[in-house]
Amino acid sequence: MAEEKKICPFCGAEMALHYTGWLAMRGNKVVQLTEDFIEAQLYLCPDCRFMAWFKPLTGVEQFEQEQQALEDTKDPVKKFEILFRDYSEKKLQKVIDGRDYLPEAKKAAQNLLCRKGE
Numbered sequence: 001m002a003e004e005k006k007i008c009p010f011c012g013a014e015m016a017l018h019y020t021g022w023l024a025m026r027g028n029k030v031v032q033l034t035e036d037f038i039e040a041q042l043y044l045c046p047d048c049r050f051m052a053w054f055k056p057l058t059g060v061e062q063f064e065q066e067q068q069a070l071e072d073t074k075d076p077v078k079k080f081e082i083l084f085r086d087y088s089e090k091k092l093q094k095v096i097d098g099r100d101y102l103p104e105a106k107k108a109a110q111n112l113l114c115r116k117g118e
């Protein structure tokens with residue numbers, strides 16, 4: 001799943017991922033954190049060099065975003081492509097050969113199988 005685009009608040013350019021690492025949270029006496037370090041991504045604006053830290057999406061957030069993408073997709077073939085994305089070639093072939101699948105599902109499995117072969 002594509003990461004959400006980060007837009008520079010100053011010049012509106014799309015910021016690029018510059019660094020992924022861990023931020024130390026030592027010495028924070030106001031908020032009691034369970035962890036001393038949090039995973040963070042540093043984004044850099046290519047135009048004005050503005051930098052900002054972002055928290056990467058958690059597994060749950062990523063899942064929710066994918067579900068939303070699924071709901072936003074109107075094309076039934078695309079929808080099946082998203083659903084079948086992690087299927088093995090064997091599993092995709094099963095969909096293509098199976099009798100109980102919709103034509104849209106078969107088409108999606110075929111598309112994915114073609115791309116795997118590239």
Ligand SMILES: [Zn+2]
Binds near residue numbers: 008009012045048
């Ligand atoms: Zn900028």
